[in-house]
Amino acid sequence: MVVNDVGPRDGLQSQGKILTPECRSGLIKNLVNVGLTNIEAGSFVSPKAVPQMAGADEVFRSLPNTDSVRYAALVPNMKGYELAVAAGAHVVNVVLSVTETMNQKNINMSLQKTADVCVDIVKRAKSEGVSAQAYLAVAFECPFEGRVDPDVVRHYAELMNKAGADKIIIADTIGAANPASVRDVLSAVASVVSLEQVACHFHDTRGMALANILAALDAGVREFDSSIGGLGGCPFSPGASGNVATEDVVLMAQSMGFETGIDPLALVPVVRAAETLTGVELGGKSFRWLSKEADKAAGGDVNGR
Amino acid sequence: MVVNDVGPRDGLQSQGKILTPECRSGLIKNLVNVGLTNIEAGSFVSPKAVPQMAGADEVFRSLPNTDSVRYAALVPNMKGYELAVAAGAHVVNVVLSVTETMNQKNINMSLQKTADVCVDIVKRAKSEGVSAQAYLAVAFECPFEGRVDPDVVRHYAELMNKAGADKIIIADTIGAANPASVRDVLSAVASVVSLEQVACHFHDTRGMALANILAALDAGVREFDSSIGGLGGCPFSPGASGNVATEDVVLMAQSMGFETGIDPLALVPVVRAAETLTGVELGGKSFRWLSKEADKAAGGDVNGR
Numbered sequence: 001m002v003v004n005d006v007g008p009r010d011g012l013q014s015q016g017k018i019l020t021p022e023c024r025s026g027l028i029k030n031l032v033n034v035g036l037t038n039i040e041a042g043s044f045v046s047p048k049a050v051p052q053m054a055g056a057d058e059v060f061r062s063l064p065n066t067d068s069v070r071y072a073a074l075v076p077n078m079k080g081y082e083l084a085v086a087a088g089a090h091v092v093n094v095v096l097s098v099t100e101t102m103n104q105k106n107i108n109m110s111l112q113k114t115a116d117v118c119v120d121i122v123k124r125a126k127s128e129g130v131s132a133q134a135y136l137a138v139a140f141e142c143p144f145e146g147r148v149d150p151d152v153v154r155h156y157a158e159l160m161n162k163a164g165a166d167k168i169i170i171a172d173t174i175g176a177a178n179p180a181s182v183r184d185v186l187s188a189v190a191s192v193v194s195l196e197q198v199a200c201h202f203h204d205t206r207g208m209a210l211a212n213i214l215a216a217l218d219a220g221v222r223e224f225d226s227s228i229g230g231l232g233g234c235p236f237s238p239g240a241s242g243n244v245a246t247e248d249v250v251l252m253a254q255s256m257g258f259e260t261g262i263d264p265l266a267l268v269p270v271v272r273a274a275e276t277l278t279g280v281e282l283g284g285k286s287f288r289w290l291s292k293e294a295d296k297a298a299g300g301d302v303n304g305r
Numbered sequence: 306m307v308v309n310d311v312g313p314r315d316g317l318q319s320q321g322k323i324l325t326p327e328c329r330s331g332l333i334k335n336l337v338n339v340g341l342t343n344i345e346a347g348s349f350v351s352p353k354a355v356p357q358m359a360g361a362d363e364v365f366r367s368l369p370n371t372d373s374v375r376y377a378a379l380v381p382n383m384k385g386y387e388l389a390v391a392a393g394a395h396v397v398n399v400v401l402s403v404t405e406t407m408n409q410k411n412i413n414m415s416l417q418k419t420a421d422v423c424v425d426i427v428k429r430a431k432s433e434g435v436s437a438q439a440y441l442a443v444a445f446e447c448p449f450e451g452r453v454d455p456d457v458v459r460h461y462a463e464l465m466n467k468a469g470a471d472k473i474i475i476a477d478t479i480g481a482a483n484p485a486s487v488r489d490v491l492s493a494v495a496s497v498v499s500l501e502q503v504a505c506h507f508h509d510t511r512g513m514a515l516a517n518i519l520a521a522l523d524a525g526v527r528e529f530d531s532s533i534g535g536l537g538g539c540p541f542s543p544g545a546s547g548n549v550a551t552e553d554v555v556l557m558a559q560s561m562g563f564e565t566g567i568d569p570l571a572l573v574p575v576v577r578a579a580e581t582l583t584g585v586e587l588g589g590k591s592f593r594w595l596s597k598e599a600d601k602a603a604g605g606d607v608n609g610r
Contacts, residue, residue, distance in 0.1 A: 175594070178560035179519050207553045207590025208560070211515040214484050218523075248512045255483035255513070285512025285590055289480070 001258040002223040004038035004199065005031050005246050007274070008059075009074055011231030013043065013052045017279050021055035025062040027277060030270045031228060032069055035262040036246075040093065040225075043074035044083040060087035072133065076107065081121050085130055091166075092125050094118040097137040097173070098156050101144035115156065119163040126164040133167040134160035135201065139185060141176035150181075150188035158192040168198050169225065172212065175205025179215035186219040199223035202244045204230060204284070209244035210252055217258075224249055229271040229282025245284025247271060268294040306563040307528040309343035309504065310336050310551050312579065313364075314379055316536030318348065318357045322584050326360035330367040332582060335575045336533060337374050340567040341551075345398065345530075348379035349388040365392035377438065381412065386426050390435055396471075397430050399423040402442040402478070403461050406449035420461065424468040431469040438472040439465035440506065444490060446481035455486075455493035463497040473503050474530065477517065480510025484520035491524040504528035507549045509535060509589070514549035515557055522563075529554055534576040534587025550589025552576060573599040 008028050012019060019027075028041050041063060042056035056073065063071055065088075073089035075081045084092050096118045097103050100111045107114065118134060125132035139153045157168045170185060177185075182200070189198060200216045202209040202224070213224055230245035251264040268290050275282045283291075313333050317324060324332075333346050346368060347361035361378065368376055370393075377396035378389035389397050401423045402408050405416045412419065423439060430437035444458045462473045475490060482490075487505070494503060505521045507514040507529070518529055535550035556569040573595050580587045588596075 178557060180561040204590060205594050206556060206560070207550075207594075208515055208557050210513055211519040211557060214516040214519050245512075251511060252483060252513050252516060255511070256485040285509060289510050289512075 001217075001253050001260050002038055002199075003036065003246060003249055003253070003260050003262065004040065004072075004223060004225045005036045005228055006040040006201070006225045006243060007031070007227030007229070007231040007246070009040040009043050009053070010225070010243055011227035012278070013050050014232055015052060015278055015280065018052050018054075019277060021058035021062070023277055024059050027228070027274055028059070028063060028071075030273055032064055032066070034266040034270055035260075037069050037261065038223075039069065039071055041071040041073065041089070043076070044080035044087075045074070045076050057083060057087040060084075060089055063088075070131070075121060077117060078121060078124070081124065085128070089130075091131040091133055092121065093133045093135060093169075094121050095135040095137050096156055096160065097142070098148060098152050099138055099142040099145045102138050102142050105144060115159060118160065122160060122163040122165050131166050132164065133169060133199075134163075134165040135169045135171050136160070137171045137173045139170045140172045140181050141174060143174050150185045153185050154188040154192055157189045157198075161193045161197070166197070167223070168193055169201050170198060171201035171225075172203055173201075175203030175209070177202060177212050178206075178208055179211050182212045182215040183219060186216060186221065190219070195220040196222070199225065201225035203232075204242060204244045204248075207285075210248055210285075213244070213249060213252065217256075228267065229274050229287070230284045231274060231278065231280075231282055245287065247290055248284035248286050251286050251290065264290055265294045265297055306522075306558050306565050307343055307504070308341065308551060308554055308558070308565050308567065309345065309377075309528060309530045310341045310533055311345040311506070311530045311548060312336075312532030312534070312536040312551070314345040314348050314358070315530070315548055316532035317583070318355050319537055320357060320583055320585065323357050323359075324582060326363035326367070328582055329364050332533070332579055333364070333368060333376075335578055337369055337371070339571040339575055340565075342374050342566065343528075344374065344376055346376040346378065346394070348381070349385035349392075350379070350381050362388060362392040365389075365394055368393075375436070380426060382422060383426060383429070386429065390433070396436040396438055397426065398438045398440060398474075399426050400440040400442050400476075401461055401465065402447070403453060403457050404443055404447040404450045407443050407447050410449060420464060423465065427465060427468040427470050436471050437469065438474055438504075439468075439470040440474045440476050441465070442476045442478045444475045445477045445486050446479060448479050455490045458490050459493040459497055462494045462503075466498045466502070471502070472528070473498055474506050475503060476506035476530075477508055478506075480508030480514070482507060482517050483511075483513055484516050487517045487520040488524060491521060491526065495524070500525040501527070504530065506530035508537075509547060509549045509553075512590075515553055515590075518549070518554060518557065522561075533572065534579050534592070535589045536579060536583065536585075536587055550592065552595055553589035553591050556591050556595065569595055570599045570602055
């Protein structure tokens with residue numbers, strides 16, 4: 001099972017505190033050191049719109065160049081694509097919100113225009129030998145339009161798959177999915193794309209992220225986004241809170257016998273370092289327990305925090 | 306789907322602050338007012354051992370006598386059974402930890418002796434027309450003996466079922482279950498008891514409680530313990546933290562289309578009142594989101610807490 005940490009991008013971009021490229025690079029290196037192999041390391045968007053991501057090229061250029069890790073970059077347009085590839089991103093991610101209003105409010109473009117841009121980027125990436133992934137955002141519920149019809153998600157999954165996307169990521173941008181809707185959407189998507197090519201991105205806003213992941217695992221999905229310590233949220237999505245925490249996903253996977261290559265206890269110091277960096281309290285639902293276990297393993301006070 | 310709030314017993318018994326019977330009764334009335342129909346209202350144990358439960362008879366006698374609500378009492382022995390019935394409990398709960406060491410450490414009795422006591426109480430209850438439920442505690446993992454074989458759980462489920470227990474409650478006392486082990490244990494138990502007669506009790510120590518509930522729902526279980534605001538823990542079980550929060554369970558159930566008769570938003574003021582009563586910060590994983598929604602519904606500040 002693949003755990004893709006999006007903390008350095010999706011997580012950090014919604015934080016009030018803006019971290020230097022060096023700090024962001026440090027966070028990513030921590031993730032690499034504990035075995036994360038898939039990391040969304042930044043986005044090539046306008047630094048005016050998202051100052052948290054300024055200097056993404058610097059971040060990418062500073063990363064350990066190892067064959068075992070794939071660094072992804074979110075790219076909103078062709079210019080961002082070119083910058084990402086020039087900076088050495090292994091994977092480019094495009095984001096297609098599947099409702100009209102979300103596109104208008106979020107990036108001031110029509111859904112059709114965004115879809116065209118995403119298709120163009122994916123096609124060019126594939127023609128240039130670059131891996132490309134397509135996020136379908138607000139795939140369960142849109143903060144402006146409400147519940148999204150699974151057939152709409154199916155339609156855009158097919159569109160991006162035909163454009164050549166290596167992976168389609170079904171994103172519950174505002175954390176409104178539940179296990180039943182996860183099954184409905186994945187069932188619709190599975191009719192046009194093999195679920196081996198599908199990943200899921202859940203936010204833990206309503207506490208159901210791990211249950212949603214279980215529903216997706218049952219359906220056959222084997223790749224999930226998460227962010228270290230649950231870092232994140234989306235500044236453009238009212239009501240969204242953090243991504244599901246990497247440590248929660250890794251612990252559940254390990255408990256169930258799915259191999260992730262990551263020791264959940266090793267994530268504890270990474271969460272603590274991310275807390276120090278961002279100045280916000282982090283940690284998923286399992287973090288208190290993991291911390292205790294990590295302290296015990298280190299020979300520390302069993303009754304400590 | 307039935308949600309059984311065990312906050313007034315399992316939740317409160319591990320709190321440092323000891324609440325008067327009047328306060329505990331107030332908490333229970335709050336739960337009744339928002340639609341909880343199954344509540345564990347107290348236990349008839351020695352007030353020396355568990356001072357938090359002193360005056361349980363007073364609590365039971367003060368409760369609104371409505372046909373639609375079933376108040377349960379935990380009883381550790383025949384004397385407790387008699388007191389519970391005299392105080393008007395509708396249901397008596399016996400607890401059988403399924404490992405030797407847990408019984409020795411928890412109540413200083415052998416597993417065999419505890420099983421005998423539980424069987425005797427259930428048989429007497431049934432002969433006297435009292436509803437009786439049997440908890441199988443540490444059914445997934447024992448804090449002293451480690452992982453529990455599902456066949457052991459099956460064995461005691463069969464024993465208690467044969468004794469006449471109306472319900473067998475599979476309890477993850479230390480929050481160590483995962484969806485795979487839930488499936489394993491329920492599959493073993495289903496070979497001796499219909500899952501319609503089975504409930505599950507999860508703690509959210511490792512953040513997997515809702516995923517475990519989903520696994521149990523998929524298996525056919527339709528009754529779950531929870532505690533308001535996630536109140537709780539177990540003082541005798543190292544590493545245990547709170548029960549899964551009632552609001553989290555109700556919200557997931559509602560989202561998935563299972564009827565509980567409870568409006569998750571109506572639970573917000575009950576959680577807040579329980580916080581005031583206990584002096585501890587409460588609230589499940591969905592509580593921040595629910596609070597915002599409840600404030601919005603009340604016409605309050607959308608951006609408030």
